[in-house]
Amino acid sequence: MNFFSRQIDQIFVKTELKFFVWTLTIINLSTALYWKFSNFNLDSLSSICWPMFANCDNFASFASPYLLSCLIVTCIVTLVFLLLRLNRLIFPLLTLSFLIKLSIYLLNYSFSNNIHALILLLEICLFLFPLKSTNLKFLILLFILWSGVSKLNMNWLSGLEIKSYLPQLPIKGIEWISAVIVILELVTPFILLSKMKLIFNYAWAMLTVYFVGYAYISGDFIYIFPAILIIFLVVLRQCEIGQERRRLYQSYLTPEPTKTWLAVPFILFAIFQWVPGLTHPLPLFSKTPFSFQLRKVPSTCFSKTIVKGDQSTFTMTPELEASNGSDFNCHPSKFQNFTETCLKYKNITKNTLIYKVFYSKELTNEKFNKVFETTYDCQKNKAIN
16 A cells, blocks of 8 residues: 555656646547547447457457446546545546556557557556656657657658648658658657757647647547647656756655666566567567557558358458558458458358458559458358368
8 A cells, every 4th residue: 555655645746747647537538438439439340359369359349338438437537536636536546547448458459559559658657657757758758759760661751641631732742741750750859858948849849730730630639649748748847947946955855766767668668569579479479559560551452252151142342441551441450350240141141151352552552462361150250261
């Protein structure tokens, strides 16, 4: 209990961490509402399991709606308690929100996203480690830097992704915009460590405008979250300026934890990014739920599906999709969901076999490549080739 008491005291004694708790609760509530009420919902994608949880389909379909409702209620209650300043009750509610959201995230591979992984990592640092403010700052800056590194490829620099959102702009102008964004994300994390007020203000303002603008043109509100986290960095900076004036008295009365704790988020980040892939060179462990993904190549794809029964055969309309490089539209796992098709034809034909072939093509290529070809036996509930 002493451990948790210390965590509560460390969080609610600092202005920037209280701001972060508000931010975190609003982000989790927004995510839960989006997952529950948008077209991109758990009901239609619940069978897409993470590779390490390959048989989660039935449990995910049953548990996910209840977990989402619990997450919404927990976040709303947390906001109420924040208004009432009931700190001792807020911490367990935050922990509960984290565990519920993590469960929902792990039950659906389509929710795999760098921003969601970042927020979950930030929550771990908030709950468990000393030097919370500094660790949160470095993780956010590391995310921005990683985002810039992930765009160092010709598919981004050629402007293909932005062109899909702003087709009316000339390609040469889009190429320049793409290059400027990469430079912005690679340089600003270092500027945000600077003590110079003017360039610090330029850096956070440009990043905020970029993330809000990208959220607007892409129609994906999740890019608002990094903008909110950058505002946290501004609040933290103002609090650090105030603390420097009181540093002598503060360090005497309440000594800061050892600086070695600063290594913890970097070690944690490295473990999730590289160690599983090195120690377990199998596709199953090539990616963890907390790992940051490199930017995917924009692509188009389609699948052909034939349902074969004892006395009848049905040819389904080809599913055509397009991916802008960051969403889940053309991920093969989405097209390997056979459960819905089996249920749809269960009462029409017996001994149902589903034959599916999936093709995908990067926007820079001319020809489609066959990604997989599968025959699925609905009776045995498994692929037979």
